[in-house]
Amino acid sequence: DTVNVRHFGAVGNGIADDTVAIQSALNTGKSVYAPAGYYNITDLIYTVADGQRFYGDGNLQTVIQNITNNEPLFCFGNPSITNGATEFCSLENLTLHGKSDGATLWGVFIPNAGDTSAGQYEGMSSSVNNYYNGKTTFTRAIWTEPARGCTLRDVRIRFIYGGYALHVSA
Numbered sequence: 001d002t003v004n005v006r007h008f009g010a011v012g013n014g015i016a017d018d019t020v021a022i023q024s025a026l027n028t029g030k031s032v033y034a035p036a037g038y039y040n041i042t043d044l045i046y047t048v049a050d051g052q053r054f055y056g057d058g059n060l061q062t063v064i065q066n067i068t069n070n071e072p073l074f075c076f077g078n079p080s081i082t083n084g085a086t087e088f089c090s091l092e093n094l095t096l097h098g099k100s101d102g103a104t105l106w107g108v109f110i111p112n113a114g115d116t117s118a119g120q121y122e123g124m125s126s127s128v129n130n131y132y133n134g135k136t137t138f139t140r141a142i143w144t145e146p147a148r149g150c151t152l153r154d155v156r157i158r159f160i161y162g163g164y165a166l167h168v169s170a
Helices: 021-026
Strands: 002-004 013-017 032-035 037-041 054-056 063-066 091-095 107-113 151-158 164-169
Touching: 002 091, 021 032, 091 107, 107 151, 151 164
Parallel strands: 002 032, 013 037, 032 054, 037 063, 054 091, 063 091, 091 151, 107 164
Antiparallel strands: none
């Protein structure tokens, strides 16, 4: 089953804030399609179910762009809850834009490690040693499981000046 972000109120006109509509579509746990357009977000968006697919009509055709802050753009799982990781998900045929005049923290994050609170650059945790500590508005949980087997296909990531365009922890 696939849902369309426009059925949840996303406009994709480069003006409206489409964050809630996109995340609402993702919260169904189904695959999510975003037709060509410029979708503005103001918060991190993330998958919620194993095997979930989020896809568009092609890079530079379907563009997801953060317009207001330096928050991360996309995560394979909800970083705020302990069991938030999702496995075998995919992100396909779209472009992610960080805030062009800011320091967007990350484009896509695939935490492939579980509890890595001691590692400065690894995993998802709220440890003060974590690279992301103090840089996100959402609370980071220590994941008990990693986001295994996730893939990207035909994804362009642009305007990430504060961290990593693609961060895969090991």
